[in-house]
Amino acid sequence: MKASTVGFAVVAAAQVLAAGAARAEGWDMPTAYPASNYHTETAVAFAACVKGATAGKFDITVHPNGALFKGNDIKRAVQTGQAPIGERLISAHANENPLFGVDSIPFLASSFEASEKLWKAALPELEKLLASQNLVYVYAVPWPPQGLYTKKAVNSVADLKGVKFRSYSVATARIAELSGMIPVQIEAADLSQALATGVADSFISSGSTGFDVKAWEYMTHFYTVDAWLPRNVIFANKDSFDKLSASEKAAVKTCGDTAAASGLAQAKALTQKYIDALAANKMTVSAPGAQLKSELDGYGKTMTGEWEAKAGAAGKAIVDAYSK
Ligand code: PCA
Numbered sequence: 495m496k497a498s499t500v501g502f503a504v505v506a507a508a509q510v511l512a513a514g515a516a517r518a519e520g521w522d523m524p525t526a527y528p529a530s531n532y533h534t535e536t537a538v539a540f541a542a543c544v545k546g547a548t549a550g551k552f553d554i555t556v557h558p559n560g561a562l563f564k565g566n567d568i569k570r571a572v573q574t575g576q577a578p579i580g581e582r583l584i585s586a587h588a589n590e591n592p593l594f595g596v597d598s599i600p601f602l603a604s605s606f607e608a609s610e611k612l613w614k615a616a617l618p619e620l621e622k623l624l625a626s627q628n629l630v631y632v633y634a635v636p637w638p639p640q641g642l643y644t645k646k647a648v649n650s651v652a653d654l655k656g657v658k659f660r661s662y663s664v665a666t667a668r669i670a671e672l673s674g675m676i677p678v679q680i681e682a683a684d685l686s687q688a689l690a691t692g693v694a695d696s697f698i699s700s701g702s703t704g705f706d707v708k709a710w711e712y713m714t715h716f717y718t719v720d721a722w723l724p725r726n727v728i729f730a731n732k733d734s735f736d737k738l739s740a741s742e743k744a745a746v747k748t749c750g751d752t753a754a755a756s757g758l759a760q761a762k763a764l765t766q767k768y769i770d771a772l773a774a775n776k777m778t779v780s781a782p783g784a785q786l787k788s789e790l791d792g793y794g795k796t797m798t799g800e801w802e803a804k805a806g807a808a809g810k811a812i813v814d815a816y817s818k
Contacts (some may be wrong), residue, residue: 518550519552521734521743525581525726526565527682528706529558532764534727536757537581540728543749544742552742554579560683569729573628573698578734584620584634584727588664592805593623596812599801600663600721600794603816606762609636609723615815619808620727625765626764629729633750635757636767638700639720642782643713650785658684660694665726665797672793682706689713701768702761702797717782719790723761726754783787 523541527533534556541554563571566578569587588595596616603612613634621631633683648654651673659675661667669678680688682703688694703715735743773779782790802809
């Protein structure tokens with residue numbers, strides 16, 4: 495082989511390697527909920543879909559349960575590129591911008607259908623907001639409707655006064671404040687510990703998280719308040735996303751759409767099963783009584799007004815589009 499040919503072969507090999515390295519991606523995906531939760535299963539299916547769509551070249555590894563980053567740190571980690579993609583309960587960040595709390599306004603959208611409609615109305619603004627934070631929206635999946643877990647029968651908000659209440663967002667903390675409870679912010683991954691040690695004696699969440707933390711070991715009552723359906727949002731770091739090839743980007747987007755649809759279907763299919771599991775484990779499951787219901791409805795009105803005032807024109811546009 496002539497020297498020039500050898501040189502060419504080496505350069506060509508280096509180019510192939512470089513191209514290969516650019517195409518073969520490995521992304522870590524931190525999430526905050528247990529491996530057995532349907533959100534995590536949806537994320538794992540999303541990763542498998544991306545891998546399949548890129549002929550095995552683009553590998554996303556899901557790290558559940560706050561193992562890689564704690565729930566509260568995931569968004570910042572993805573914004574700063576410490577993680578290229580992640581899943582986060584977006585309403586936990588409503589203190590950064592009220593638009594992140596659009597899915598947690600009590601009783602504004604408290605069925606799956608209403609929550610889908612509200613999300614569609616909000617998405618253009620949310621994608622813009624995420625982009626301004628160096629994030630690319632990939633998909634979102636709702637939690638089942640939120641209910642109230644307590645250690646005693648509760649007939650009115652007066653029964654909640656002074657109770658230590660686990661909050662996970664601005665909205666849950668505000669409900670605690672309005673009802674005279676003592677809020678303490680706790681990630682789902684730390685919730686059973688908090689209940690076991692008496693750090694919290696009440697919380698608002700879905701049957702799904704109640705099931706995950708075996709709420710029946712600590713709590714006696716679940717009231718199906720159906721206050722709202724908060725969402726986990728999956729977002730990518732914009733710089734990491736921009737480095738992907740066109741076909742990899744398309745795989746992320748297409749698989750994201752599939753994940754959103756299958757996650758929603760799972761949430762719907764599982765809602766009653768979780769509630770049945772609470773009852774089967776001897777919790778008293780019921781709708782809130784008339785007085786509690788009307789008091790909570792009142793909080794809903796107060797908090798809708800507060801949110802609209804904070805969220806300004808963008809918030810009003812969303813609510814108007816939703817109400818059409
Ligand atoms: N589970 C999550 C958020 C909403 C829900 O249903 C949690 O309690 O942290």
